[in-house]
Amino acid sequence: MVAVVGVGYSGFNSTTPDLSWKEIMYEAAVRAYTDAGINPRRDVDSFVTCAEDIYEGFAIFDEFVPDQLGAVVKPTCTVSGDFLYGVATAYMQIRSGLADIAVVEAHSKASDIQTFGNVVKFAMDPIWLRNIGNAHPYYLAALEMFQYMSERCLGEEDVARVVVKNKNNALLNESAPYAANVTIDDVMASPKLFDPMKKMEIAPLADGCVVFVLASDKVARELTDSPVWVKGVGWWSETYGYDTASLSAMYAYKAAKMAYRMAGIANPAKEVDFAEVDDRFAFKELQHIEALQLAGKFDSARLMAEGYFDRDGALPVNVSGGSLGVGNLLECTGGQKALEVVLQLRGEAGKKQLSDVETGVAQAWRYLPTHSGAVAVFGV
Amino acid sequence: MAVGKKDIECPPYAEGTPLSDADIKQKKVTYVEDHPDIRYSWTAGQAISKFLNGLKEGKILGVKCNKCGRVMVPPRMFCELCYKPIDGWVELKDTGTVETFSISYIDPDARPLPEPVIVAVISIDGASPHMGIMHILDEVKPEDVYIGMKVKAVWKSEEEREGAITDIKYWKPMEG
Ligand SMILES: [Zn+2]
Numbered sequence: 438m439v440a441v442v443g444v445g446y447s448g449f450n451s452t453t454p455d456l457s458w459k460e461i462m463y464e465a466a467v468r469a470y471t472d473a474g475i476n477p478r479r480d481v482d483s484f485v486t487c488a489e490d491i492y493e494g495f496a497i498f499d500e501f502v503p504d505q506l507g508a509v510v511k512p513t514c515t516v517s518g519d520f521l522y523g524v525a526t527a528y529m530q531i532r533s534g535l536a537d538i539a540v541v542e543a544h545s546k547a548s549d550i551q552t553f554g555n556v557v558k559f560a561m562d563p564i565w566l567r568n569i570g571n572a573h574p575y576y577l578a579a580l581e582m583f584q585y586m587s588e589r590c591l592g593e594e595d596v597a598r599v600v601v602k603n604k605n606n607a608l609l610n611e612s613a614p615y616a617a618n619v620t621i622d623d624v625m626a627s628p629k630l631f632d633p634m635k636k637m638e639i640a641p642l643a644d645g646c647v648v649f650v651l652a653s654d655k656v657a658r659e660l661t662d663s664p665v666w667v668k669g670v671g672w673w674s675e676t677y678g679y680d681t682a683s684l685s686a687m688y689a690y691k692a693a694k695m696a697y698r699m700a701g702i703a704n705p706a707k708e709v710d711f712a713e714v715d716d717r718f719a720f721k722e723l724q725h726i727e728a729l730q731l732a733g734k735f736d737s738a739r740l741m742a743e744g745y746f747d748r749d750g751a752l753p754v755n756v757s758g759g760s761l762g763v764g765n766l767l768e769c770t771g772g773q774k775a776l777e778v779v780l781q782l783r784g785e786a787g788k789k790q791l792s793d794v795e796t797g798v799a800q801a802w803r804y805l806p807t808h809s810g811a812v813a814v815f816g817v
Numbered sequence: 818m819a820v821g822k823k824d825i826e827c828p829p830y831a832e833g834t835p836l837s838d839a840d841i842k843q844k845k846v847t848y849v850e851d852h853p854d855i856r857y858s859w860t861a862g863q864a865i866s867k868f869l870n871g872l873k874e875g876k877i878l879g880v881k882c883n884k885c886g887r888v889m890v891p892p893r894m895f896c897e898l899c900y901k902p903i904d905g906w907v908e909l910k911d912t913g914t915v916e917t918f919s920i921s922y923i924d925p926d927a928r929p930l931p932e933p934v935i936v937a938v939i940s941i942d943g944a945s946p947h948m949g950i951m952h953i954l955d956e957v958k959p960e961d962v963y964i965g966m967k968v969k970a971v972w973k974s975e976e977e978r979e980g981a982i983t984d985i986k987y988w989k990p991m992e993g
Contacts, residue, residue: 457862478900494857504897551856563851
């Protein structure tokens, strides 16, 4: 068994002109180590950071991480993927006996990127995809959205409701810069930037950092009376390209299957108490709820309309406000989601605290233009 | 001493047969070219902002950690060895010692440079031993540079300085 024994975060903000990415990482790490009651110089056996060079703006980013994490002359590696991939990596290092205590870090300094659209385009195949037209690549999400809406017979309101729920949930989250008291009319009136996708259905970029301290069960019990267990992890990739992928979030379905099997969860819709899912485009929340088997294939929009996924509903989804409320944290997206799950399970979620929660799921997609993602199941 | 055979020559075939510019221009190789426009503006943050503002005033600033006693440059907000916030700022001298150097003859595209560039790691006077910055040397013949050479910063004029590491134009040997 592997437990989360410390969490820390910095942010989340729409921009952070006063701190460098190194200083954001230091701030989050110090909080996580204080929370865990450990000294990183003495106690940590392995450090895992999650970063993508092109988001950072310099190559071989892993070389830049030890100082601010307390990892100088210590085992350190970087996973080029979301925070949840880092959780899976640290989980394996602990389960294999390589480490008793492992640290996972991911951050976003998206405000340092001047040409985000071109950064996303840089992930597209340069030979047959990148230079087709000059539209901002968010259209990739709209392509998938339109197909999903037509397959599920969804109306525009069905997607708009996700924005209303999450931005309002975010009002209770003091670290959610895009919280807003919006109505369905506000969202419906939002301009369509990538028909059928509206501007308000796109999570704006945000800065921040999340650090977790993970430990083996023996060490976890020495460090804390209230560990949160990593019950299961999963990750999965479909195939490259919008011309070959199924556009049905198979990555989330398969990653969840892997994590549920590890966690011994046979009926997710009944056994999962709440979830934080990737909603960086509003329709993705509906698609991911379905892929995580929290609702039947044609049920997620209907249940959303009925308030089933509201914070006082039967299965709250994105009580943190999700990425629509907190912002798109790039590789730290899964970090924000896992953080919310852990805080809820500890009973430390403040004004957004849910009652009687024992099992929560965090899910992140590897963002445009991918068909990959990871899932982690946490429990007490 | 077993230093091996001297005067080893590279046989002509060992460097391979490169594609010529003509091969590429005539599209004998199938390829697609792309020139992405990707730009960043990295926030300097607390420590480096103060450092850069110092350079603009013609000063090199460092930080100190009272636990390990180190005076560090370039500055940071935390001591990475003690893993604690730094305890204060100190103004360092604009003189130092060459720790190591390289006389570099070609540019990043592997084209010969008109004049070689002497890149050096310079430990700064007033900072802890071996702490300093990498920069370039000038006003010195390549053959006269040595490890341990004392050097001094040559600054841009006050009007030209903009708060960048290039506010120091280069380092030159100290007289005497
Ligand atoms: Zn120190």
